[in-house]
Amino acid sequence: LNLEITTNITHEIPSTLYGYMWEDINHSGDGGLYAELLQNRAFQGVIPGTQNALNAWQAHNGARLSVTSKTEGVSSALPNSLQVQIPKVVFGPVGFENTGYWGLKVQEGWTYNGSFYVKSDTYTGSITVSLKSSRGTVFASQTLTGVSNAWVKLTFQLTPTVSAANDDNVFSVILDGGAAAGQTLYFGMFSLFPPTFKGRENGMRIDLAEAMAATNPTVWRFPGGNNLEGLSFDTRWKWNETIGPLENRPGRVGDWSYPNTDGLGLLEYLNWAEDLGAEPILGVWSGISTANYSDLADWPIVPEADLQPYVEDVLNEIEFIVGNKSTKWGKVRASLGREEPYSLRFIEVGNEDQFQEDSYAAYRWSAFVNAISAEYPEMEFLATSFPSLALNPPYKRIDFHQYDSASFFETNAFFFDTYPRNGTKWFVGEYAVTSTNESNPLGLITQGRLQYPSLAGSTAEAAFMTGMERNSDVVFASAYAPSLQHIRNYQWTPDIISFDASRMVRSTSYYVQQMFSSNRGTHVLTTNPPSDSTSVPLYWVASYNNETEVVFLKVSNTGTDDLVGNIVLDFSTPGFATAISLGTPALSPISELFNISNTIDEPDQVIPVASSFSFQDPTRFNYTFPATSITVLAMQSL
Ligand code: AHR
Numbered sequence: 001l002n003l004e005i006t007t008n009i010t011h012e013i014p015s016t017l018y019g020y021m022w023e024d025i026n027h028s029g030d031g032g033l034y035a036e037l038l039q040n041r042a043f044q045g046v047i048p049g050t051q052n053a054l055n056a057w058q059a060h061n062g063a064r065l066s067v068t069s070k071t072e073g074v075s076s077a078l079p080n081s082l083q084v085q086i087p088k089v090v091f092g093p094v095g096f097e098n099t100g101y102w103g104l105k106v107q108e109g110w111t112y113n114g115s116f117y118v119k120s121d122t123y124t125g126s127i128t129v130s131l132k133s134s135r136g137t138v139f140a141s142q143t144l145t146g147v148s149n150a151w152v153k154l155t156f157q158l159t160p161t162v163s164a165a166n167d168d169n170v171f172s173v174i175l176d177g178g179a180a181a182g183q184t185l186y187f188g189m190f191s192l193f194p195p196t197f198k199g200r201e202n203g204m205r206i207d208l209a210e211a212m213a214a215t216n217p218t219v220w221r222f223p224g225g226n227n228l229e230g231l232s233f234d235t236r237w238k239w240n241e242t243i244g245p246l247e248n249r250p251g252r253v254g255d256w257s258y259p260n261t262d263g264l265g266l267l268e269y270l271n272w273a274e275d276l277g278a279e280p281i282l283g284v285w286s287g288i289s290t291a292n293y294s295d296l297a298d299w300p301i302v303p304e305a306d307l308q309p310y311v312e313d314v315l316n317e318i319e320f321i322v323g324n325k326s327t328k329w330g331k332v333r334a335s336l337g338r339e340e341p342y343s344l345r346f347i348e349v350g351n352e353d354q355f356q357e358d359s360y361a362a363y364r365w366s367a368f369v370n371a372i373s374a375e376y377p378e379m380e381f382l383a384t385s386f387p388s389l390a391l392n393p394p395y396k397r398i399d400f401h402q403y404d405s406a407s408f409f410e411t412n413a414f415f416f417d418t419y420p421r422n423g424t425k426w427f428v429g430e431y432a433v434t435s436t437n438e439s440n441p442l443g444l445i446t447q448g449r450l451q452y453p454s455l456a457g458s459t460a461e462a463a464f465m466t467g468m469e470r471n472s473d474v475v476f477a478s479a480y481a482p483s484l485q486h487i488r489n490y491q492w493t494p495d496i497i498s499f500d501a502s503r504m505v506r507s508t509s510y511y512v513q514q515m516f517s518s519n520r521g522t523h524v525l526t527t528n529p530p531s532d533s534t535s536v537p538l539y540w541v542a543s544y545n546n547e548t549e550v551v552f553l554k555v556s557n558t559g560t561d562d563l564v565g566n567i568v569l570d571f572s573t574p575g576f577a578t579a580i581s582l583g584t585p586a587l588s589p590i591s592e593l594f595n596i597s598n599t600i601d602e603p604d605q606v607i608p609v610a611s612s613f614s615f616q617d618p619t620r621f622n623y624t625f626p627a628t629s630i631t632v633l634a635m636q637s638l
Helices: 206-213 266-276 308-322 328-335 353-375 406-418 455-470 508-518 590-595
Strands: 002-012 019-021 057-060 064-068 081-085 094-098 112-119 127-133 138-144 152-158 169-175 184-193 219-222 279-284 346-349 380-383 397-399 402-405 425-435 475-480 484-486 497-499 504-506 523-528 538-545 550-557 563-569 576-582 609-614 620-625 629-636
Touching (some): 002 538, 057 064, 057 169, 081 094, 127 152, 138 152, 206 266, 206 497, 219 266, 219 475, 266 279, 266 308, 279 308, 308 328, 346 353, 353 380, 406 455, 425 455, 455 475, 455 508, 455 550, 455 590, 455 629, 504 508, 508 576, 508 629, 550 563, 620 629
Parallel strands (some): 002 563, 019 219, 219 279, 346 380, 380 397, 397 425, 402 425, 425 475
Antiparallel strands (some): 002 523, 057 094, 064 081, 081 184, 112 152, 112 184, 127 138, 127 169, 497 504, 523 538, 550 629, 563 620, 576 609
C-alpha cells in the first residue's frame, strides 16, 4: 500500500465523538460502578415475606430473618425492614451477614464507612459489626450501642489491618447473645462504602471509575437503554425518585431483572459526567415501557390523550438540571448542594423507538420535542426511530444502534461515506461485535455469541470506527455498549469491562476505544488513496490536532496477513513517530482470533504495546500493520 497523508482538511471533528452509553445492566451500577458494597441494602423492589426478599442476607447461628413491611420502615420511601428474631436459647454470638455483590473486597488500610438503622422494643444491648471472611477470620470490627424502640441510625468505620486473600467475605452484624435471646429487632437501610473515586460521598468504585475515565470519554448517554423505559409505566426510571437523601429513594425493579437502588441517581450521573469531562446526553422517558422484552407488540404505550403529565415531568427534570435557583426545580437542586445549573445540550427522546415507530411518529416525538423546545429553544434533540422515518418536527440528530457480527462492521465501515449531507447527524449510541454468527448476532453463547470482546471482533469495530471518524461531519458521537458487566451476574455479553468484587478486565474493545478516543485530532485529513472498499482489509483515517500539531493515522488490519504501508507525508516531521498497537499474541493461530479475549482470569492476553521509530526522510516511512491488529501512529508535524 502506498498511502499519502495530505494536509487537506476535510472537516472539524466534533468534541463529542467518543464516549459511553450507560444504564444499570449486568450490575454495572449497583454492584459495579456504584461503590456501595452491600447488596439489597434497603430491601427495595422485593416482596416482603418471600425468600427472594432476603437476597444477599443470611442468618448467623440460628437467627430468624424475614423482610417485613408490617412495622413502619425507616422512611415512607423505604417501607421494608429486616426483622431479626433471636431464639430463646442461644449459644454464642448470633446475628446475620450480607454477602455483598457476590463477595466483598477487604483491603488493608482502606476505611470503610458504614451505617444502618435499627429499632427494638426490648433489646438495648450492643451490636458488633465486622468485615470477616466467610470462614470467620475478622479483618475489622466495631461495637455499637444506642438501640431503642424508635429508629436510630448508627454509623461506624472499619479499617482492616490486613487484606483478605479473596472476595469470600461478609459484612457481619452480631448481637450480644445473652441479651438478645428471645428478642426481636428491626433493621433498615444499611450502607458500607470503601474509598471512592475522587473521594465523593455516595461515589464510584475506584478501579472501574479510573478505567472508564482513562478512555477520555466526551459524551455520557444515560440513564438507558431499556432501563430508562421500565417494565411498566410505573417502574420506569423516575428522575425525581433518584435524588435527595438515600432514605428518600424507593428504588425500582429495573428492566434487567434485579432491583435498582437508585443510589446512582440523576445528580450522581451529572456529577460523574462532569468528573469525566463528558457532555451528557439525557435520555428522557417517551411514553413506552418494554414489558415483555421478547414480544414487542405487547409493549405498553401511553395514549396521546394521557401523555401530557409525562411531558410535564420531563420539563421538570430539565428545569432541575438547567434551571437557576429561582425556578421551582432549580431551587430543589440548589437545596441538594448544587447551586450552579448543569450544562445540557442534548435530549434523547426515548430509546430504540424504531420498534414502535407508529406512535413515535404519530404523537410521542412531537409532544416532547415541541414542549421542550418551547421552553428551552437551545436544546438539541435525538430521535431513536429508524433513520428513514419522517418525523414532525424533522429530526436533526438520530441515535441508531448496531449489535452485529464482525463482517457487518467491516462491510459497513464505509456506510457513512455516502450518508446524505443534509444536515442530519448520527449518534452510533450502542454498538459492538456481539457474535461470530452472522445470521443470529444476538443469540446464545452456544450459537456464537461472544462471552467477552475478541481481538477479531475488536479489529472489526475499529474498522467501523475509522469510518465514523472519517465521516465525523455526520457522525457526531458514538458509544460501545454495554459498558460494564459483573461476571457473577449479568444479562448481556460482550461488555467493554468485566469485573467481580475485586478484579477487573479491560477487553480488547476497551483498548480500541481508548486508543481512538485518547488520540484525537481536531480535524480529519484527506488521504490518497482514500480508505474505501478497494483497500480492505486495511481501514484507516488520518487526523490532525491543531493544538498539539500532531497528525494521527489510525489503522485497522482485519485480515490474516501482515500488510506493509509505504506512508508518504505532505508535511515534514522530525523523522520520528510513535505507535501504539493492539495485536495478535505471538504464535496464536489465526483461526483462533475470535477466541482470543482478555478474560477475568487472563486479563492481559492482548494489551496495547507502545513503540517509537525513526526514519531518515522526514516525509516518508514504511510501517508493517500486523495481521488482525489496530494501530495508531502519531507524528509531530513541523
Ligand atoms: O445494551 C443493551 C440493550 O440493547 C439496551 O438497553 C437497549 O437500548 C438495546 O436494545
